Amino acid sequence: MTYDHDALFIGGTWTKPATDATIEVISPHSEEVVARVPEGSVQDIDAAVAAARTAFDEGPWPRMSPAERIEIVQALSGLYAGRLGEMAEVITAEMGSTISFSNLAQAPAPWMQIEAFLAIAREFPWESRRAGALGSDVVVRHEPVGVVAAIAPWNVPQFTVLSKLIPALLAGCTIVVKPAPETPLDGNLLAEMLIEAGVPEGVVSIVAAGREVGEHLVTHPGVDKVAFTGSTTAGRRIGALCGERLKRVSLELGGKSAAIILDDADLTATLEGLKFTALMNSGQACVAQTRVLVPVGRHDEIAGALAETVAAMKVGDPSDLESEIGPMVARRQQERVESYIALGQEEGARLLTGGTGRPAGLDTGWYVRPTVFGGVDNRMRIAQEEIFGPVLSVIPYGSVEEAVRIANDSDYGLAGTVWTADQEAGLEVARRVRAGTYGVNTYTMDFAAPFGGSRRPGSGGSSVRRAWLSTRS
Template sequence: MRVYKELYIGGRWTTPATDSAIEVVSPHSEQLVGRTPEGGADDLDAAVAAAREAFDNGEWPRLDPAERIAAVQRFADAYRARQDELAELISTEMGAPIWFSQIGQVGATMMALDSYLAAARDTKWEERRTGAFGGEVVVRREPAGVAGIITPWNVPHFVTMAKLAPALLAGCTVVLKPPPESPLSGLALAEILDEAGLPEGVVSVLPAGREVGERLVTHPGVDKISFTGSTAAGRRIASLCGQDLRRVTLELGGKSAAIILDDADLGQTVERLQLASLMNSGQACIAQTRILASRKRHDEVVDALAEMVGGLTIGDPLDHGNYIGPLVARRQQERVENYIRIGQDEGAKVAVGGPGRPEGLDSGWYVRPTVFAGVDNSARIAQEEIFGPVLAVIPYDDTEDAIRIANDSEYGLAGSVWTSDVEHGLDVARRIRTGTLGINQYLLEFNAPFGGFKASGIGREFGPEGIDGYVELKSVALPIG
């Protein structure tokens, strides 16, 4: 069992202000696997004060960008040295199957770090332009200030790195609040940050609940908030930040459509949808969970998906032979099972799966991976984010109808088009109102901006655009002549 007794405040391990603790229970065994302190209001205030002092009077924002890049590179190297341990920790803590923890949790985190480091090296932190009146204008990218970062439990290190790396590279100081579902991986990250030797005050890590998160969002010492989580929470955060004109980036929910055109290779499509739709046991905002198939191929698509999903191995997330692990908590298990019953009540046909615990698993927060057939796009299981291994196959009449259905959602985070004609697939993708899409696959591209349209968020992460989210642009006009 992994136990932490201190919080990481201002670059120092510090005794917490209260005795409150977070107990981490294995989603597989339902046994206690760890414990951390729970950050409180006084801890948060101390972290913000340290970040404020480091930003206003410290060296970090004033370093040459190359020096910050070198510091983040040290962090990346230290992270890479512990990748196997970190993957196992995340699987133990929140239930991700170990294959996904190695690739999509820790592996993706390292790729994101490398991509941000490359983008920072190419960034023009200061440039000169010719002014409209004949003089020169200096355009500077300066750090936005103290950044409050609030992360979810589903991919704890990866989402953290989407925010922490660009914030540090831009020169911001950071207060990071990991969620109570994954506090162990949060403080493990603090250990690595400590090893990298960042200046005092630059980073704090405080696992805590919603109340402390709201205090961070509204704290007068914070200049920028970056949040990944539910759309409902994102609306609340946007409202709070709007009151003070605080800069905010929101990466929120999704209900992504995978459009299978009639000329798609169905075998290859279903094989690749296994990852695109069911990564992390379906606990992914980018999961392709609305499967759009023409009426002509609907039954064929359903049969192929049912065969694939029905053959997936389910169980202990630390067993490399299992593709699907448990959900993060009992409440999540109950939520997903409730949606499966809602789908049945709405008249959708269960092609495989259904409510109830998978056979042979008497403990743990498991659900049966489920495929629904003949789903109307207005159904709740087609419109609401379930965040579990549940797929809805939705029939369409023609390509125009498929595009209409794909766009008929409050969300716009991800999507995909499956076809043997890539250029035609690109034409279809251009008409989908969503922030990221893939042709014959769906994978996040770390060198390009990631984020959502509509209720899926505000702002972008990754690529040079991800760094831009943590800078303020300043123009200085030099004397004419």
């Protein structure tokens, strides 16, 4: 299969790019070029925003009834469901997610979001009448905010694109999507489906580009709202730029979530669950629970068992169905993760498995040895900073109250879990941990529920209504 492309998806049509610049998509496994596609320029962004502006100000999309927009998005959902396997293969090829994870989450989760947002849209009170305080009735309308700029990261590219695109479309917005330059290929596949679904021209553009072009999109006067998922550093910059311009913005940023193992937890089941919740997508996930909090009296037992479990996980070719840990997305990410592993040793944490250096038997690829540290103090940088790789920190606690305090002692409050035989006790812990989404003996996101967090995870991500609609009476 060839993934090469020579055009950009601007205003709903395949368009010749303004420059000859290209993006080389490198396989994180083989380190070979798997595709060459156009790199979006400032001129391409200007064309995309102009198309979106015209489509919003003059076109049919925001003037359709919600039912008409729902019908087109439902058609997109059907097309997407028919191409899940293809989407999974594309994402594995471009960013190195194991094919098992791509088949489980990278492709199906975006489709599940479409269906969840459709269900919300069908019941949403787009317009309502209520009694006014001055004696006459008031009509409340929820209206689209306008042209949306959606900037997505490379780790779960379709999931983060569709979490912005689908609510925007259903609300009647037009949208310019900027995928990360590491992952432009899945966006091209999505574009094909948007055309086939009948989304009108001008409504959607998908332009992969780097940071400078992304900043131009954020500051473009034709954009009414910015939705960003990515690093805290980039989010802080985008938030500042939008604040200067009084522009609406939603930020979904980093995480450093904690898994609390209570003393009565079934250790076998807990370790099997942590293989996913702590190491999903090879650790390249904002919701990954990479801080593992354990009772001090059972620290050595649990940390040792966790290290054995992680050491037994198969690291290798992401296209192999048996691989559980794939490569990092890029060499810079591999180097970043290894620098944190070295830092953990310098800080005095006990290396229980893994460490720096290439995993055995892998001569190419941006791989990192899955690593578990024991005896970690929550003040250490490996416990406070987002590493975004397969590195776990086991932290002892003396009481449930201390476990909750440690879980909350972080700049991030995105996700978390508690593992216990007593579900009610688990729910009580969940209520006390400041995290946007929380699981008892598991971690999954229900796409009908809000998703967000507190502190550095960002702002504006917990409500579809707040993100995409304005209200007037």
